[in-house]
Amino acid sequence: MYPRQLHFRQLHLKQRGIGLPATIFLIVILALIVLAMSDLAEDSSMGFAQDFESTRAFYAAESGAQIALNRVFVGGTTCNDAMGYLDFDAGGSNPGLDNCIAQLICRIDTVAGTNI
Template identity: 35%
Template sequence: MSLKAKVFTLVISKNRQRGFLLPVAVFILVVMSVAAIALWRSTIQSSNSTVQELISTQALYAAESGAQAGVGQIFTGADRDAVNAQCDALNLTLNYSVLGLRQCSARVSCSFILSPPSPNDTGSVYVIDSVGTCGTSITAERTVRVDAYLGEEE
């Protein structure tokens, strides 16, 4: 093989390797972009999950507070008939303005059962339902049910 043929072979192999790094660079950019987008989405989902858990906890506290207010309101009567009337009329909506429960509300209702738990008892069982709702764009709703018993004094 002559010197001229060796130079020509070297030039051809040099030209064939041109542009090899360009596909590798594009591949690396695509892979890094996909990884960055996946990491970004994971961070956003984690943040939303944390916010949802916080709002759900606030809704639970709003519902518990509403249930306590309902119990306090129906047991202001002097006797069972007065408490029954208070329970029957209870349709309470609370809108909270305190720091931990802003943008929260509670709907409270009451029902009662006159049937005594035992044959010698003449008491009543009261069921207070409180539904706490919190949030604006991300919302949560929690329900608390409280059973209370009022027995007759002998």
């Protein structure tokens, strides 16, 4: 054998590959990134659902308050007659407020001898 070929053969025997450990390292890092992104997406969708339910509850409460005030001030009913439950889903005409119920409570207070 020629000395130059012998030298290359000895170098070849001394070489250790870094390809497999580097590939495994990259796969692990990519798996961790995918896991973190899926957790972030799940948290985001949970936050959206809670925000949506919070908005529905707010509008149901606001609608109930407006109906109670309408019954007392415009409808001419007494405060006790305005009490009750409003089931927004009963007629099926309010798809945005499905499964929402407002409880109407009215009480008379006396301030400086005047009932309000």
